[in-house]
Amino acid sequence: MKGLLALIGRDLKLATRVGGDALTLVLFFVMVGAIVPFAIGPDRETLARLAPGIVWIAAFLSMILGLDRLFRTDVEDGSLMLFRHAALSLESISFAKLVAHWLLTALPLIIATPILAILLAMDFSTWLRTVLSLLVGTPALVAFGTIGAAVTVSLRRGGLIAPVLILPLSIPVLIFGVSAIAADTGAGTSAAALLFMAAISLVSVALSPFIAALALRLVED
Amino acid sequence: MNFATILSPRSLKVSGLACRRGERVLFEGLDFEVAPAEITLLRGPNGAGKTTLLLCLAGLMRPTAGSINFSGRDPERRPDSDIGFLGHLSAIKTRLTLTENLRFWAAVNEVSPALIEPALEAVGLAPLAGLDAGHLSAGQTRRLALARLILSDRPIWLLDEPTAALDADGDLLVAGLIDSHLDRGGMAVAATHYDLALKNPARVKTLPIGRRP
Numbered sequence: 001m002k003g004l005l006a007l008i009g010r011d012l013k014l015a016t017r018v019g020g021d022a023l024t025l026v027l028f029f030v031m032v033g034a035i036v037p038f039a040i041g042p043d044r045e046t047l048a049r050l051a052p053g054i055v056w057i058a059a060f061l062s063m064i065l066g067l068d069r070l071f072r073t074d075v076e077d078g079s080l081m082l083f084r085h086a087a088l089s090l091e092s093i094s095f096a097k098l099v100a101h102w103l104l105t106a107l108p109l110i111i112a113t114p115i116l117a118i119l120l121a122m123d124f125s126t127w128l129r130t131v132l133s134l135l136v137g138t139p140a141l142v143a144f145g146t147i148g149a150a151v152t153v154s155l156r157r158g159g160l161i162a163p164v165l166i167l168p169l170s171i172p173v174l175i176f177g178v179s180a181i182a183a184d185t186g187a188g189t190s191a192a193a194l195l196f197m198a199a200i201s202l203v204s205v206a207l208s209p210f211i212a213a214l215a216l217r218l219v220e221d
Numbered sequence: 222m223n224f225a226t227i228l229s230p231r232s233l234k235v236s237g238l239a240c241r242r243g244e245r246v247l248f249e250g251l252d253f254e255v256a257p258a259e260i261t262l263l264r265g266p267n268g269a270g271k272t273t274l275l276l277c278l279a280g281l282m283r284p285t286a287g288s289i290n291f292s293g294r295d296p297e298r299r300p301d302s303d304i305g306f307l308g309h310l311s312a313i314k315t316r317l318t319l320t321e322n323l324r325f326w327a328a329v330n331e332v333s334p335a336l337i338e339p340a341l342e343a344v345g346l347a348p349l350a351g352l353d354a355g356h357l358s359a360g361q362t363r364r365l366a367l368a369r370l371i372l373s374d375r376p377i378w379l380l381d382e383p384t385a386a387l388d389a390d391g392d393l394l395v396a397g398l399i400d401s402h403l404d405r406g407g408m409a410v411a412a413t414h415y416d417l418a419l420k421n422p423a424r425v426k427t428l429p430i431g432r433r434p
Contacts, residue, residue, distance in 0.1 A: 006328030010317070017316040078310025081281060085304045085375075087331040220282050 003088035004096045011100035014073075021069070022104055025062045026112045032058035033116040044121045051120040052181035055130050056137075056174055058116065059109050063141050064163040066105045070097055070149035071216070080153075080216065090213035098146045098209060106138035126181060129190070133180040137173050137197045143204035144169045150212035154219045173200055228376040228407045230257035231291055231303060233278070238287030240273050247273050251287065253428050255410060258403045260419070261426045263412040269431025271412035272309070275379050278410060279306045291377065302330075305375035307383055311362045312369075315355030319346060319365055322354050323372055330373045340372040344394060359386040364394070371398060378402060378409035384417070393418060 015021055036054050037047060074080045083093050110131055117127040148162035155161060180193040232255060239249035247270030255261045263271045276282040278289060280301060291303065313322055323337045341347045344364040349357070354365060363386045370378065383395045396418040399409060403424055411417075412430075419425055 003329040003331060006325050010314070010321075010325045013321070014314060014316055076310075077314070078308055078312040079314075081279075081308060081310065082306060082312050082326075083329070084281065085279070085301045085306055085373075086329045087302045088329045093329075220276075 004092050007093060007096035008100045012103060015104050022108045025066055025105055026108045028065060029058050029062040029109045029112055030115050032061055034119055048121045051122045052130060052178045054120060055116055056177045059134060060174065062109060063105050067145045067149050067162050070101050070146060071153045075153055090216055091209045094146060094209040094212040098142055102139055102142045106142060110134050129181045133177050133194065136194055136201060137177040140173045140201040140204045141170055143208035146208050146212045150215040173197060228405045230406050231376045231408055232256050233408065234290045236288055239285045240270060240277055241285050242273060248430055255408050257408050258406050259424050259426065260399060260403060260409040260411060261428050263428055263430050265430035271430050272381050274430060275381050275412055279304055279379050303375055303377050305370050305373050305378045307366060307370050307380045309381060311366045313354045313362055313365055317354060318351050319354055320350045323369060326369050327372055332372060332374055336372055340368040343371060344368045360388055360391060363387055367398060376407045378407060380409060380411040382413060383411055384413060384415055
C-alpha cells in the first residue's frame with residue numbers, strides 16, 4: 001500500500017514539476033468544445049441538444065492525447081525494468097499508474113467543464129449530470145487506455161496505435177455516457193445508463209491492471 | 222553501513238544457455254555456476270552478449286535455449302524481488318531530488334526509508350541529497366543508481382558495467398560495495414571491461430563471453 005501511494009505521489013509530483021501537461025490537455029478539451037459552434041452554427045438550441053455528445057467527444061479525444069505518456073517515460077529511463085524486480089507487483093504498479101493518470105488527465109477536464117457548459121449553452125442541471133457522467137465514465141476510459149499503453153509500450157513510435165486499439169473498446173462508455181446526460185431520454189433511462197457505465201468502470205478498473213501487467217511482462221529489450 | 226544482516230544465500234546454475242539477437246547467435250552452450258559469496262565477471266568484446274546474458278539472468282529477456290536456476294529462493298516471495306539489477310539506464314527521475322528518488326524506490330521495494338541516508342553516504346552523495354537529480358553529472362547519476370542498488374538490499378546483484386562513467390574513486394567505491402555485498406553472503410554477476418580491485422581473488426571467477434565471428 002505504501003509503495004502504491006509512493007508511485008501515485010511520484011507521478012503527481014513529476015507532473016506538477018514538469019508542468020504544462022495537464023494544462024495543455026485542458027486547453028485542448030476546451031478548444032474542441034469551442035470549435036464545434038463554428039462547425040455547426042451558433043444556434044443555441046441545437047448546441048444545447050448536442051452538448052452532451054460534444055463534451056464526451058472532447059473529453060475522449062483529450063484523454064487519448066495523453067495516453068502515450070502513461071508508461072513511456074518509465075520505459076525510456078529504465079524504471080520499468082526495475083519495476084519488474086520491485087517488491088511491489090507489476091499489477092499494483094499498473095493500478096497506481098492508472099490512478100495517477102486519471103488524476104492527471106480526467107480530473108482537470110472535469111474541473112474545466114463549466115467553461116464548456118457556458119460555451120455550449122448548457123443549463124445548470126445538464127452540467128451537473130455531465131460532471132456526474134464524466135466522473136463515473138472516465139475511469140473506464142483510463143483503464144482501457146492503460147491496457148492500450150501497456151500493449152504498445154515496446155513500440156518506439158507507438159503513440160498512435162494505442163488510441164486506435166482502445167477506441168472500439170470505449171464505444172459503450174460513450175453511448176452510456178451521453179445517454180446519462182441527455183435530457184430527452186427520461187429520468188429512468190439516464191439513471192440506468194449511469195449504472196451501466198458505473199459497472200463498466202468498476203469491472204475495467206479491476207481487471208485492466210492484470211492485463212496491463214501481463215503485457216508489461218512480455219516486453220523484451 | 223547500517224545493513225548488518227546477513228543475506229540469505231543464493232546460488233546460480235546456468236546450463237546450455239543460448240541467446241540470439243535477431244539472426245545473430247550471441248552465445249550458445251553456456252554453462253557456469255555462481256556460489257553464494259562469489260562474483261562472476263563477464264568478459265568479452267563489445268557486442269559479445271554480456272548485457273544480453275545479464276538481461277536473461279534478470280528475467281528481462283527469454284533465452285533461445287538452456288536453463289537458468291537460482292537456488293535457495295524463498296517460495297513465499299515473488300522470485301523477481303531477489304534481484305538487484307544495475308543496467309545502462311539510470312531509472313532516475315531528473316525532476317526529483319536525490320532523496321525523493323531514493324525514497325520512492327525504498328517504498329516500492331519495501332525497505333525502510335531510514336536506510337536512504339546511509340546509502341547516499343556510502344556513495345559519497347550525502348551533501349547533494351536535496352539537489353534535483355537532473356543537475357548531477359553522468360558519474361554522479363551512476364553513484365545514485367549504486368545507492369539505489371544497496372538500498373534495495375537484494376541477495377543477487379546483476380551489474381552491467383558498474384564502473385561506467387565513474388572516476389578512479391568510483392572504481393574503488395564499486396569494488397568496496399561488491400566486497401561488502403559478498404561479505405554478507407550475497408552473490409553477483411558483473412559485466413566489466415576493467416579489473417575491479419576486489420580484496421579476495423578467491424571469490425572472483427571470470428567467464429569469457431562471445432565467440433569469434
